[in-house]
Amino acid sequence: MVETRKLSIRNIILVCLFLAISGIILFGYFCQDAVCALTKRENSYTNERMISDSGKQNNILSGIGLSYEDVLNDDFQFDMDGHDVMVFLHIQKTGGTSFGRHLVRDLDLKRPCECQRKRKRCFCFRPHRNENWLFSRYSTGWKCGLHADWTELTNCVDEELNKNEGETSKRRYLYITILREPISRYMSEYRHVKRGATWKGSRHWCLGKQASAEELPPCYQGNDWLGVTLNDFASCESNLAINRQTRMLADLAQVGCYNKTGFDPKERERIMLASAKEHLAAMAYFGLTEYQKVNKYDANNLLSLSYTRI
Numbered sequence: 001m002v003e004t005r006k007l008s009i010r011n012i013i014l015v016c017l018f019l020a021i022s023g024i025i026l027f028g029y030f031c032q033d034a035v036c037a038l039t040k041r042e043n044s045y046t047n048e049r050m051i052s053d054s055g056k057q058n059n060i061l062s063g064i065g066l067s068y069e070d071v072l073n074d075d076f077q078f079d080m081d082g083h084d085v086m087v088f089l090h091i092q093k094t095g096g097t098s099f100g101r102h103l104v105r106d107l108d109l110k111r112p113c114e115c116q117r118k119r120k121r122c123f124c125f126r127p128h129r130n131e132n133w134l135f136s137r138y139s140t141g142w143k144c145g146l147h148a149d150w151t152e153l154t155n156c157v158d159e160e161l162n163k164n165e166g167e168t169s170k171r172r173y174l175y176i177t178i179l180r181e182p183i184s185r186y187m188s189e190y191r192h193v194k195r196g197a198t199w200k201g202s203r204h205w206c207l208g209k210q211a212s213a214e215e216l217p218p219c220y221q222g223n224d225w226l227g228v229t230l231n232d233f234a235s236c237e238s239n240l241a242i243n244r245q246t247r248m249l250a251d252l253a254q255v256g257c258y259n260k261t262g263f264d265p266k267e268r269e270r271i272m273l274a275s276a277k278e279h280l281a282a283m284a285y286f287g288l289t290e291y292q293k294v295n296k297y298d299a300n301n302l303l304s305l306s307y308t309r310i
Contacts, residue, residue, distance in 0.1 A: 065284070068284060071174070071285065078174070080133055081126050083170060083171045084133065085173050086133065086136075087136075087153060087157055087175045088103065089149070091248050092199065093185050094185060096177075103139075104122040104134070104139055110127040111126070113134075121138065123139070131165050132164065135157055140161075145205060148202075151251055151252045151253060177280075177287075178288070179287070180288065181290065182243075186241055186242075189241045193233065194233075196226045197224070198224050211258035212258075216240075219238060243272075247272060249279050
């Protein structure tokens, strides 16, 4: 009787162990790393990347997500049906409008983006559920502000997607952008402003607050800067066209946001440039305005997506 009871207990223990081990194996097999391993800002992959062989911090600490080197790994694939999200940082006058249109119109997808006629919006959802795989002007709109910069996007995207989708998800972000030769970009912005552009909808949000009028005084009186001369355009110290690409890629919190009183101007510029270079290196991809067709092919290869037309 006693031996029978011991045998039963032993059998129960063996069954429990078998079920536990099987559950662990099956969970690991079916649950993708992008879903199971990620948290909002850090994961086991991040922890491995935090310290390089030289002991220096890796750019992934910035919170951007996967870098260009990560995307080049043989086992990388953009998980359209998982929790990967492409975030397009759109800098003014870099050809971002053209590139952004291609992302929503020309990709060969299982579930193509549904674009609305006469509206600058498309629904870019995952193949089997209504969740966004693309965060950009043409897919989600300017959710983080008109032409949101790195500081705004990285502190806004996750929250906005949670609001839009009605739930908190553990996403893997891939940031991309387009850059342009600085003088050409500056002159293009000058001509655009001269015709009446203002980008008044930009928030310039940093450390939980918007830039004040004292920190960012307007360069013109009235509704716009229509007809401005190049000399007047260049003379305004608060004109954000000056060194715009560096500012939009930098972590402005490192230099007191838009309050310039706490730093020597040269030191402020040095910090911003170093920050911008760090974040650019940490992005999954960036292209150049001067090579738009190459940008499309590169985005195709790097993000494991294909185009129906180039």
